[in-house]
Amino acid sequence: MPFRTALAGGVGVVLCLLGTWNSGVAAAGSASVPIETVVDYIYAVLASDRTFYTVHVVERMQQRGVIESSERWRSDPTLPLPAQFVQESSSLAALTGVKVHYRLISLNPINKLSGPATEFEKKGLEAIMAEPDRPYKGFVTEGGERRFQALYADRAVSPVCVTCHNAHPQSPKRDYTLNGVLGAVSISIPVP
Numbered sequence: 001m002p003f004r005t006a007l008a009g010g011v012g013v014v015l016c017l018l019g020t021w022n023s024g025v026a027a028a029g030s031a032s033v034p035i036e037t038v039v040d041y042i043y044a045v046l047a048s049d050r051t052f053y054t055v056h057v058v059e060r061m062q063q064r065g066v067i068e069s070s071e072r073w074r075s076d077p078t079l080p081l082p083a084q085f086v087q088e089s090s091s092l093a094a095l096t097g098v099k100v101h102y103r104l105i106s107l108n109p110i111n112k113l114s115g116p117a118t119e120f121e122k123k124g125l126e127a128i129m130a131e132p133d134r135p136y137k138g139f140v141t142e143g144g145e146r147r148f149q150a151l152y153a154d155r156a157v158s159p160v161c162v163t164c165h166n167a168h169p170q171s172p173k174r175d176y177t178l179n180g181v182l183g184a185v186s187i188s189i190p191v192p
Helices: 002-022 035-063 082-095 119-130 159-167
Strands: 101-105 136-142 145-155 181-190
Touching (some): 035 082, 035 181, 119 181
Antiparallel strands (some): 101 181, 145 181
């Protein structure tokens, strides 16, 4: 439970921002924050939290021989992988009732569920691979609900990322490099 509690802190900041934006503060005469900017803010927090976790927790603990990270962190005495950190954070966000969705996706996913789920995500991943510094953004409809979705390059921020992705038995790609693009962070929020 401490891991979930720690995740809630970083997610809480993002959700407060999103909740305030979505509650009509802009309509009440306050400064209006464009939807693209809100999604950029969410990405900044997610990317910062994940990078910190990867570099200062996972990498540091593994280098010191203290504890490894693995996909079996729920049953084995290991840390969650950085991708699982994002997955758990997203699950906690969903419990708040704020309808922000985020996940990691890739054209070469280790977990087949992390492949593109829509044509928008497929085109977005292709665009990110061609121009990693340029997010792919647009309006989409999910389950009859209009949403704004953005994809940002997901980079290998640590040697741990590179080693894990290149060595994983289910990885369809084995030539990742430090700071190379693994895929994308997909963020989707409802349009008020």
